[in-house]
Amino acid sequence: MGILNKILTAFRGGATEVGQGIVDANSTRIFEQEIRDAENHLTKAKRELTDVMAKEMQASREVDRLKRSISEHEGYATQALEKENEALAMEVAEKISQLDQELAEQEAANANFTAHATRLKDLVRKTERQLTDYQRQLSMVKTTESVQKATASITDSFAGSSSKLLNAKDSLERIKARQQQFDDRLVAAEQLADENSDKSLHDKLAEAGIGEQKSNANAVLDRLKARK
Amino acid sequence: MNIHTIANHLNDLCDKSHTGLQFDCYPIDGEVEVLQVNIVGREEIPVFVSVTENQVLCISYLWGEDEVNQDRRLAMFETMLELNIPMPLSSFAKIDDKYVIYGALSVQSDMQEIEQELSVLSDNCLEVIDEMVEYLK
Numbered sequence: 247m248g249i250l251n252k253i254l255t256a257f258r259g260g261a262t263e264v265g266q267g268i269v270d271a272n273s274t275r276i277f278e279q280e281i282r283d284a285e286n287h288l289t290k291a292k293r294e295l296t297d298v299m300a301k302e303m304q305a306s307r308e309v310d311r312l313k314r315s316i317s318e319h320e321g322y323a324t325q326a327l328e329k330e331n332e333a334l335a336m337e338v339a340e341k342i343s344q345l346d347q348e349l350a351e352q353e354a355a356n357a358n359f360t361a362h363a364t365r366l367k368d369l370v371r372k373t374e375r376q377l378t379d380y381q382r383q384l385s386m387v388k389t390t391e392s393v394q395k396a397t398a399s400i401t402d403s404f405a406g407s408s409s410k411l412l413n414a415k416d417s418l419e420r421i422k423a424r425q426q427q428f429d430d431r432l433v434a435a436e437q438l439a440d441e442n443s444d445k446s447l448h449d450k451l452a453e454a455g456i457g458e459q460k461s462n463a464n465a466v467l468d469r470l471k472a473r474k
Numbered sequence: 475m476n477i478h479t480i481a482n483h484l485n486d487l488c489d490k491s492h493t494g495l496q497f498d499c500y501p502i503d504g505e506v507e508v509l510q511v512n513i514v515g516r517e518e519i520p521v522f523v524s525v526t527e528n529q530v531l532c533i534s535y536l537w538g539e540d541e542v543n544q545d546r547r548l549a550m551f552e553t554m555l556e557l558n559i560p561m562p563l564s565s566f567a568k569i570d571d572k573y574v575i576y577g578a579l580s581v582q583s584d585m586q587e588i589e590q591e592l593s594v595l596s597d598n599c600l601e602v603i604d605e606m607v608e609y610l611k
Binding site: 389394399412414415418425428 | 528
């Protein structure tokens with residue numbers, strides 16, 4: 247867990263100013279080199295593993311062949327004995343003894359290859375695990391540095407322009423006010439549209455002599471006369 | 475995937491946005507390129523996007539340490555931790571002396587996912603400030 251600790255130490259130590267890396271650039275390069283080395287080891291180990299596994303299969307086939315050959319010759323020896331041909335049986339027995347020795351050697355080699363393959367498989371697993379971990383750690387360092395650099399870019403950009411990052415409350419209030427204004431306008435526009443449609447209907451009704459009539463001079467005169 | 479492909483996509487969206495929001499993008503130069511994404515009507519709280527080797531980082535600044543009511547700091551932290559999981563797609567973080575919410579996407583994400591991320595991040599941001607204003611001075 248080394249890298250998280252380094253990042254936190256760097257933060258606490260105030261190493262967050264522009265241009266100051268979490269882990270200095272040199273260490274990052276060394277780290278990247280370590281990753282490349284681990285990758286090379288992995289490729290080599292995998293190639294070796296393929297090789298050893300092929301040899302293991304070969305040895306195992308040879309063991310089988312020898313076993314078959316031994317049992318075959320044992321059959322011959324028995325038959326020779328049955329035919330009381332002691333000399334031939336002896337010759338076959340010598341051959342069997344030779345095969346026995348070869349079998350012992352092949353079995354030893356096979357066991358050796360198996361052990362080697364197991365060791366290599368362990369190594370490959372371990373290296374792969376380590377590589378994943380290195381890559382995760384490197385990604386953490388790089389992300390942290392990238393965010394710092396991005397923050398520096400943002401800060402510089404705002405420092406150099408007339409716009410600035412407002413405080414949270416003011417920003418929210420402005421956004422809300424703008425939203426409110428927008429909503430108000432929307433409502434006003436709707437009301438206006440309603441009124442307009444009301445008015446046009448009203449006009450049509452008046453034209454048709456329906457509803458409240460406009461007062462005119464005749465009507466006033468009529469009203470005055472009626473008061474008498 | 476880089477900030478320019480994102481900028482081009484967002485600037486070309488206009489009314490075709492899936493989120494109902496309109497975006498204005500301004501690349502910011504620097505050692506690491508950053509895209510300032512302004513959301514129309516919410517220009518005060520932009521989202522900053524940067525692309526690293528394996529992720530797209532979207533960050534919005536909430537408030538600075540100097541805006542926090544120091545007596546309520548601990549309560550604010552607890553609230554942030556409690557909200558971290560329920561808050562969709564975004565998480566709380568602190569960069570230098572600023573509190574932020576951020577979302578991280580795979581560089582393999584498609585543009586619609588990025589659009590969605592930005593929209594949700596912006597919504598979360600407004601809601602968080604609204605809800606947590608009690609911890610500020």
